[in-house]
Amino acid sequence: MAPDTDPTGPRLAALATLLADETRAAFCLALLDGRAWTAGELARHARVAPSTASEHLGRLVAGGLLTEERQGRHRYLRIAGPAVAHLVEDLAAHAEPSGEPPRTLRAAGASHALARGRTCYDHLAGRLGLALTDALTDRGLLSQDTGFALTDRGLDWFREQGIGLERTGRRPLVRPCLDWTERKPHLAGVAGAALCRHLLASGWCVRIGSGRAVKVTDDGELALRERLGIDPGILR
Amino acid sequence: MAPDTDPTGPRLAALATLLADETRAAFCLALLDGRAWTAGELARHARVAPSTASEHLGRLVAGGLLTEERQGRHRYLRIAGPAVAHLVEDLAAHAEPSGEPPRTLRAAGASHALARGRTCYDHLAGRLGLALTDALTDRGLLSQDTGFALTDRGLDWFREQGIGLERTGRRPLVRPCLDWTERKPHLAGVAGAALCRHLLASGWCVRIGSGRAVKVTDDGELALRERLGIDPGILR
DNA sequence: GGGACGTTTCGGCGGGGACCGTACGGTGTC
């Protein structure tokens, strides 16, 4: 029996409290695009007064979920790290009951772009992320039969493509990420982040507007078909 | 940019709210032993009035985190499933700042037993869980180099031991679980649960008292040394 | 310097929820 003075309960509750508010949850979800937002942008996004946002952001930073960077009169905020991003993603995946179609046209348009491809903190998700993951799996570079791991041939492939896989700290090389639109896992972890950086750096995909949506370029369609046999039609 | 009417935020907040209370968090952590507790037991454990516990349990059940089973005048409660257990574990792991030694002697004694071996919902954790995971890894049955997956030899080993690995639904065959005492991942998922069941059924380990602590029996020490080369000294 | 802008601090309001005690219904036991 756990001792009644187990400090884990209060700490778990404190952590959950940070995400237990609609405004703070909206902040964290928005920041899942992996980039830095200003306090004002977040306030407008969540439709609350700047003063309200300021308080919330103070708590999220104090709680270690976000980090801040002051530049002049701006306060830039981002998710504190991959572990936090993973946590929020995981929680969001559990919160989503099932496939529920969006209602408004604008939401439908936005969610269509997001469903096609987007960043999920530092890796790719949406149909694009899934297509990459499936292609790696089909070609025997990634094994999902008995877990989730790169094969030896997969390691070679990353090396051939010139995609470095420097392991930093305790972060896993690969990790499945189950996001809340697709219901299948896609590639995350060090390799997922490296692959995302590589596609963006090569100009194979680009960000759309200011959000987390991304789209594959013409060069990208060619490269992905050549190197991974991905049918461009899937990505549209 | 995510639409402002994205329903994910409110749902995420609602889910987090369920764990954002010390009493409810204590309930969920206690139930992580994987067994059913009565409402009264949980109330005493968390030091709240029965009526208070009843309200909390109602919310947790309504929110899908717990399931209930009525038997006579008792109300038995358990974690709703592996996904929920995983979620709570994950959150608890993030909530724990770092290795902080317990203060009271009773807590030290209890946490010592828990550190040696315990169930983590349906698989084994603590030094025992870690020793099993490490042994499987050292013998090339489990690969952690490029992800987390059973090897072909690992699949054979489970078969030889007569441990069935029936996959149910979408649950992964293996999954790393990072709990909050050890800082290294141990084996979870279908295989982790099957291994735990096998050890308990074979009498190689038994539960201590009414909690989630387990200890290895003499038979178990022999079997684990023979089959996985585990030094019994590690488990003490 | 002046003015626009981003952000923070503070006071105050309002609502939700965590808690308890009490009373009550259902269940098992003598």
Added chain:
DNA sequence: GACACCGTACGGTCCCCGCCGAAACGTCCC
């Protein structure tokens, strides 16, 4: 049937916290 026991419904209290507006501070630009 009387009694202990487990769980629940209800009323009431208290406190926390999410929100805003107003005012102030710092920064950037002209």
